[in-house]
Amino acid sequence: MAAASSSLVDCFSRSYREAREKFLAAASRCNLAVASEINPAGLGVDGEPLATDAVEVGPSSAESVLVLTSGTHGVEGFCGSACQIALLRDDILRRRLDECGVAVLLVHALNPWGFSHSARTNEDGIDLNRNFLDFPVEASGPDGYAVLHPLLVPDHWPPSDANEAELQRRLDAGGLPMRQAMVGGQGSHPDGLFYSGAGPSWSNRTIRALLRRHGTHRKRLAWIDLHSGLGPSGHGEKIFGSTMWGPEATARALAWYGRDLVRSSSPRSVTPHTQGYIGMSAPRECPQAEYTFMTLEFGTVPFDEATRALRGEIWLRSHPDAASDLRQSIRTAVRRSFYVEEDFWKGQVLGQFRSVALQAVHGLSTLA
Ligand SMILES: [Zn+2]
Numbered sequence: 001m002a003a004a005s006s007s008l009v010d011c012f013s014r015s016y017r018e019a020r021e022k023f024l025a026a027a028s029r030c031n032l033a034v035a036s037e038i039n040p041a042g043l044g045v046d047g048e049p050l051a052t053d054a055v056e057v058g059p060s061s062a063e064s065v066l067v068l069t070s071g072t073h074g075v076e077g078f079c080g081s082a083c084q085i086a087l088l089r090d091d092i093l094r095r096r097l098d099e100c101g102v103a104v105l106l107v108h109a110l111n112p113w114g115f116s117h118s119a120r121t122n123e124d125g126i127d128l129n130r131n132f133l134d135f136p137v138e139a140s141g142p143d144g145y146a147v148l149h150p151l152l153v154p155d156h157w158p159p160s161d162a163n164e165a166e167l168q169r170r171l172d173a174g175g176l177p178m179r180q181a182m183v184g185g186q187g188s189h190p191d192g193l194f195y196s197g198a199g200p201s202w203s204n205r206t207i208r209a210l211l212r213r214h215g216t217h218r219k220r221l222a223w224i225d226l227h228s229g230l231g232p233s234g235h236g237e238k239i240f241g242s243t244m245w246g247p248e249a250t251a252r253a254l255a256w257y258g259r260d261l262v263r264s265s266s267p268r269s270v271t272p273h274t275q276g277y278i279g280m281s282a283p284r285e286c287p288q289a290e291y292t293f294m295t296l297e298f299g300t301v302p303f304d305e306a307t308r309a310l311r312g313e314i315w316l317r318s319h320p321d322a323a324s325d326l327r328q329s330i331r332t333a334v335r336r337s338f339y340v341e342e343d344f345w346k347g348q349v350l351g352q353f354r355s356v357a358l359q360a361v362h363g364l365s366t367l368a
Contacts, residue, residue: 074114144181
């Protein structure tokens with residue numbers, strides 16, 4: 001069994017390039033056809049092409065499909081990619097798909113630029129999980145984010161003690177609404193955090209096309225979008241947007257995933273309410289399907305540490321001439337905030353992922 005545990009850890013990769021190679025090799029071993037979309041933003045940090053790769057596993061005639069996406073937030077692909085590779089290498093789980101009559105669409109590295117460059121945002125500084133809006137979006141009045149922007153992205157990095165103290169003071173004084181304004185998505189500052197963009201990004205268009213290709217002929221569609229960064233280290237929080245999807249879908253998700261499903265409207269959720277998140281796209285592209293969307297978020301480091309890393313990432317975009325050691329330290333901080341390179345964490349991730357994937361497959365199955 002020692003070989004089994006080391007091969008599980010081997011599902012994780014040290015770079016986007018390695019992750020893609022492992023994903024393609026695992027798909028090839030299963031004789032799966034891969035559809036690759038090349039991102040036109042250029043090459044990755046290792047000179048590699050940047051691509052989103054998709055494969056469908058399970059019976060092609062299935063009336064139900066489970067969509068599994070990784071790397072919506074670039075660097076978080078280290079976590080999600082490993083889950084997908086583990087599924088492809090898991091002969092028992094894949095046999096279960098045939099037994100249950102469920103297909104699985106694996107979409108690897110939806111934001112390959114961010115994955116390769118250790119960034120949460122994409123090639124245009126967009127937070128992909130805020131980009132699924134009806135463009136153009138009219139500004140609805142003063143933007144709460146604008147107040148915080150100069151403090152979040154100061155002129156110099158690392159920020160001064162005075163900057164940190166003032167930011168903390170503003171956040172404390174503003175309470176939950178101010179934190180919501182900070183992270184919920186904003187369209188006013190392209191050089192800021194959680195920027196929603198001014199139109200559909202390349203990744204947005206890519207996932208929509210994949211949904212049409214694999215979802216429009218299905219009766220049921222479930223989607224698990226894999227993330228890392230929020231919550232206690234190694235804990236996989238099952239997040240469900242109950243206010244968005246209504247009571248029927250909420251009851252269905254609770255029946256599938258269990259009582260530890262966390263509604264995003266709940267104060268105990270690790271995630272804030274966000275505008276334009278990726279799950280909004282499926283009902284538009286596959287309106288015929290009964291739809292169940294969930295975010296699976298694996299915890300890494302404390303929230304403030306992750307936020308500081310993101311501030312550095314965004315600062316770096318406006319300072320391309322930053323010294324190479326500063327640039328490297330910012331990239332490293334982002335990577336460490338969204339990917340815990342310890343075997344124990346990796347084991348927690350894959351164990352919980354397998355359980356949740358099976359819950360979704362059984363939920364989608366029409367078998368009694
Ligand atoms: Zn994320």
